[in-house]
Amino acid sequence: xxxxxxxxxxxxxxxxxxxxxxxxxxxxxxxxxxxxxxxxxxxxxxxxxxxxxxxxxxxxxxxxxxxxxxxxxxxxxxxxxxxxxxxxxxxxxxxxxxxxxxxxxxxxxxxxxxxxxxxxxxxxxxxxxxxxxxxxxxxxxxxxxxx
Numbered sequence: 314x315x316x317x318x319x320x321x322x323x324x325x326x327x328x329x330x331x332x333x334x335x336x337x338x339x340x341x342x343x344x345x346x347x348x349x350x351x352x353x354x355x356x357x358x359x360x361x362x363x364x365x366x367x368x369x370x371x372x373x374x375x376x377x378x379x380x381x382x383x384x385x386x387x388x389x390x391x392x393x394x395x396x397x398x399x400x401x402x403x404x405x406x407x408x409x410x411x412x413x414x415x416x417x418x419x420x421x422x423x424x425x426x427x428x429x430x431x432x433x434x435x436x437x438x439x440x441x442x443x444x445x446x447x448x449x450x451x452x453x454x455x456x457x458x459x460x
Contacts, residue, residue: 317387317428327399330392331364336379343385344371345392347405355403356456357396361389373410386421390429397459408454415453422455423448434458 322332322345330345342364347357362371393405409415419437422429426448429435436443437452446455 317390317425318384319388319391320384322388322392324392324395327396330395332388334377334379334381334385336377336381338377338379341377341379343388345389347396347400350406355401357400357403357405359389359393359405359407361385361407382417382421383425386418387425387428390425390433393457394432394459402459404456404458406454406456416451418455419452422446429457432460434460 320332320334322330324330328347332343332345334341334343344360344362344364346360346362348360350356350358360373362373363375363377364370365372365375396405397403407418409418422435426435426446434457435446436456437446437450438444438454438456439450439452443456444450444452446452
């Protein structure tokens with residue numbers, strides 16, 4: 314991830330990160346949350362959501378369309394790196410809230426793969442089977458682990 318453009322983010326506990334997306338649709342607060350979902354091996358689920366109100370309401374279905382998808386995803390990659398440094402080198406599971414969103418994530422991962430793969434092992438999941446990530450293969454979800 315050498316010098317990938319990304320947003321500044323903040324965290325209090327290295328499990329929940331917040332940052333702002335800036336673009337034509339304004340300034341949108343984003344949150345990345347890591348939740349342990351499996352013990353052996355340890356796997357955390359990554360959730361990327363929009364914070365849609367001051368009360369803290371969130372949505373993983375909002376389409377902000379701020380023109381900064383790659384910057385958002387590289388910011389998420391930086392939070393994964395920080396999370397892994399603080400909590401250990403565990404597997405992190407990511408899947409879009411819809412199949413369209415998962416496909417967008419795959420396109421972005423493919424486009425940034427050379428940079429991402431410097432710091433991370435990346436896997437794709439199809440029918441609960443785990444494969445080493447390859448471009449031009451449609452995955453249902455992804456696993457990453459810091460190298």
